[in-house]
Amino acid sequence: MKAMILAAGKGERMRPLTLTRPKPLIEVNGRPLIEHHLLALAAAGITELVINHAWLGDQLEAALGDGRRLGVALRFSAEGEPLETGGGIFRALPLLGSAPFVLVNGDIRTDFDFGSLALPADCLAHLVLVDNPAHHPEGDFGLLEGRISLETAPRFTYSGIAVLHPQLFAGCAAGAFKLVDVLRPAIAAGRVSGERWPGRWVDVGTLERLAEAESLFGTAS
Known part of the structure; x- marks a missing residue:
């Protein structure tokens, strides 16, 4: 299985650190943020x-x-102007091939085991959910008998970790669009599975949450 790391955002809430370097290269726990993902993915094969x-x-x-x-x-998909999550993935599909692939947001810090990920045969996506952090108390999706729901309560937060099938993007056109734009129809059709993960996870989207990640994870291994 291949993987894609989303790293195209400007990181405006992390300024001034991101004025002169991309957010994935900001150091947290002794390494650039993106290197933690690369090492974890490699460890998972x-x-x-x-x-x-x-x-x-x-x-x-x-x-x-x-x-x-x-x-x-590594291979890189250069966008010039950001295409948002969905558009960026769609542009990179020729590099990812025709099989399901792991997707990871480049601005999270976690110790999730990527080797545990799988996509059920009848699904177009599998999402990893976490308990809602203080900055996102309403959550994103419900979870009912292993399937993602748009209606079920309680709602949990999408962690930025998923497995996607390229067929999820069938019918899409080049340009900027959000991943949720293609997920919602697939969820409504019952073709998106999910899991709730209780481990360590931080969305490193602000300077305050950068400090939170430093505290939660300690020194890099």
């Missing part, structure tokens, strides 16, 4: 990776290179 980028993307390519020093093989 997922070594063929695609990273999209836009804001200061040349720095990402220069810092990570072909990924060999981190035990992975």
Whole structure:
């Protein structure tokens, strides 16, 4: 299975740190944020990776290179202007192939085991949900008997970790659109599975949450 890391955002809420470097290269727990994902994916046996980028993307390519020093093989999908989550994935599909792939938001910090991920045969996506953090108390989706629901309560927060089938994007056109735009019809059709994960997870979207991640995870391994 291949994986894609979303790394195209400008990280405006992390300024001034992101004025001169992309958010995935901000250090947390002794490493650039994105390196934690690369190492965790490699440890799970997922070594063929695609990273999209836009804001200061040349720095990402220069810092990570072909990924060999981190035990992975990297390819990059340059966007110029960000295409949002769905549009960025759609643009990268030729690099990802026709099989299901792991998707990871580049701006989370977690110790989730990527090797545990799987996609049921009748599903187009599998989402990992977490308990709602203080900054997102309403959550995103419900979970009912292993399937994601738009109606069920309680609602949990999408962690930024998923498995997607390229067929999820059938009928899409190039341009900017959100991942949720293609997830909602698939959820309504009962074709999105999910799980609730209770482990450590931080959405490193602000300077305050960067400090939270430093505290929660301690020194890098």
